[in-house]
Amino acid sequence: MLAGVDAVSDQLIEVRRDLHAHPELSWTEERTSSVIAKRLDQVGLVPTPLPRNGLMVDIGTQPGPLVALRADLDALPVDDRTGDPWASTVQGVAHACGHDLHASALLGAGLALAGIADRMPGRVRLIFQPAEEVMPGGALMAIEAGALDGVSRIFGLHADPATDVGTVGLREGPLTGAADSLDVLLDGKGGHTSRPHLTEDLTFALGKLVTELPAVLSRRLDPRAGVSVVWGIVRSGSAVNVIPSTGRAGGTVRMLDAVAWAEAEELVRDTIEQIVEPYGVEPTVTYVRGVPPVVNEHRSTVILGKAVEAVLGEEANVATTQSLGGEDFAWYLESVPGAMGRLGTRTPGGPTYDLHQGDLRVDERAISVGAKVLAAAALKSMVTDR
Numbered sequence: 001m002l003a004g005v006d007a008v009s010d011q012l013i014e015v016r017r018d019l020h021a022h023p024e025l026s027w028t029e030e031r032t033s034s035v036i037a038k039r040l041d042q043v044g045l046v047p048t049p050l051p052r053n054g055l056m057v058d059i060g061t062q063p064g065p066l067v068a069l070r071a072d073l074d075a076l077p078v079d080d081r082t083g084d085p086w087a088s089t090v091q092g093v094a095h096a097c098g099h100d101l102h103a104s105a106l107l108g109a110g111l112a113l114a115g116i117a118d119r120m121p122g123r124v125r126l127i128f129q130p131a132e133e134v135m136p137g138g139a140l141m142a143i144e145a146g147a148l149d150g151v152s153r154i155f156g157l158h159a160d161p162a163t164d165v166g167t168v169g170l171r172e173g174p175l176t177g178a179a180d181s182l183d184v185l186l187d188g189k190g191g192h193t194s195r196p197h198l199t200e201d202l203t204f205a206l207g208k209l210v211t212e213l214p215a216v217l218s219r220r221l222d223p224r225a226g227v228s229v230v231w232g233i234v235r236s237g238s239a240v241n242v243i244p245s246t247g248r249a250g251g252t253v254r255m256l257d258a259v260a261w262a263e264a265e266e267l268v269r270d271t272i273e274q275i276v277e278p279y280g281v282e283p284t285v286t287y288v289r290g291v292p293p294v295v296n297e298h299r300s301t302v303i304l305g306k307a308v309e310a311v312l313g314e315e316a317n318v319a320t321t322q323s324l325g326g327e328d329f330a331w332y333l334e335s336v337p338g339a340m341g342r343l344g345t346r347t348p349g350g351p352t353y354d355l356h357q358g359d360l361r362v363d364e365r366a367i368s369v370g371a372k373v374l375a376a377a378a379l380k381s382m383v384t385d386r
Contacts, residue, residue, distance in 0.1 A: 040111075
C-alpha cells in the first residue's frame with residue numbers, strides 16, 4: 001500500500017498544484033470535483049456525485065467493515081500572496097486552509113487502496129466534501145446524501161502549518177471548538193453630532209456592543225468553556241459630523257465546551273438586547289449555529305495513532321492541543337466514531353505560517369504522508385472492527 005502511494009506521489013503534487021491554481025469557493029467546487037473524479041475513473045473507480053458538488057466513492061467488495069475517509073474541497077475568499085508558480089489564478093480566492101492538500105492526500109489514499117481492493121478485509125468510502133468553510137458546513141449535506149450509510153468509523157486529517165512535515169498531531173477527546181457566526185444590524189434615529197441628545201447615537205451603542213458582549217459572556221458562561229467573541233466586521237457612518245442611522249457588527253462566537261455551545265445562542269441574543277436597550281436602538285440579530293467541537297473517539301484515536309506509527313515511526317505521533325477553530329468534521333462524529341489528526345505541513349527549520357492567510361505555503365511531502373496515514377488507518381480499522 002505504501003508503495004502504491006509512492007508510485008503516484010508526483011501525480012498527487014501535480015493535482016494539488018492544479019487545485020491550488022484553480023480554487024473554488026464553498027458550494028461551487030465543480031471543477032475541483034471533476035478533476036478528482038477523472039483521476040478516480042482512471043483506476044476503474046466509479047464516483048457518485050454529491051447533490052451540491054463533491055463526490056464519494058466506495059473501494060472494495062469484500063465483506064467486512066466499511067471505513068470512511070474524508071477530505072474537504074473549498075477555498076477561501078482571500079488573495080493568494082504566495083508568489084508560487086501555481087498561485088491562484090482566481091482573483092480574491094485562494095486555498096489558504098490547505099484543502100487542496102487534503103483532497104490530494106485523500107485521492108492518493110484512494111488510488112493506493114484501489115490497487116489492493118481485492119485483498120482488503122472490508123471496504124473504504126472516500127468522501128470529497130464541499131463547503132467546509134461555511135456554517136454549518138457541507139458535512140450535513142453529505143450525511144443527508146448517505147455518506148455515512150453503513151459506515152463503522154471515519155477518519156480525517158487537517159493541515160497544520162505549525163507542525164513539522166512527517167509528524168501528525170493527535171488528541172483523544174475534544175480537538176477543536178464549537179463555532180457560530182453572528183451578525184447584528186442596529187437601527188436608530190441619526191442626526192448631527194452637535195446634538196447627540198436628539199438622536200439615538202447609534203455609533204456609541206455599536207461601540208458598547210462590540211466591547212460589552214465579549215465581556216458579559218465571559219462572566220455568564222463557565223470560564224472553562226473558553227468562550228471567545230471576535231468581531232471581523234464593524235461598520236457605521238460615512239461622515240465625521242453625522243450620527244448614522246444604521247450600523248453593523250459581525251463576527252464569530254467560539255467555545256471549547258459542547259454544553260455551553262447548546263446554551264450560547266439564547267444567551268447571546270438576550271445579552272445584545274440588554275446592551276443596546278438603554279440607547280433606544282433596535283437590533284436585528286442573525287445567529288447561525290455552525291459546528292460543535294470535533295471530539296475524537298478513544299478507539300479511533302488509537303487506530304489513527306497506530307497508523308501514524310506504522311507509516312512514519314513512533315516519534316511521528318505527537319501530542320496536540322485543543323483549538324478554538326471550527327471544523328464540520330464534527331458532524332460526522334456526531335453519528336459514527338472517528339478521529340481527526342493534524343497533518344504537519346511545515347518544513348523543519350522553515351517558517352511557520354498561519355491558516356486562512358494568503359501566504360500559506362505547505363511542504364508538499366505532506367501529501368504522500370497524509371495519503372499513507374489515511375490508507376493505513378482504514379486498513380487497521382477494518383482489522384480492528386472485524
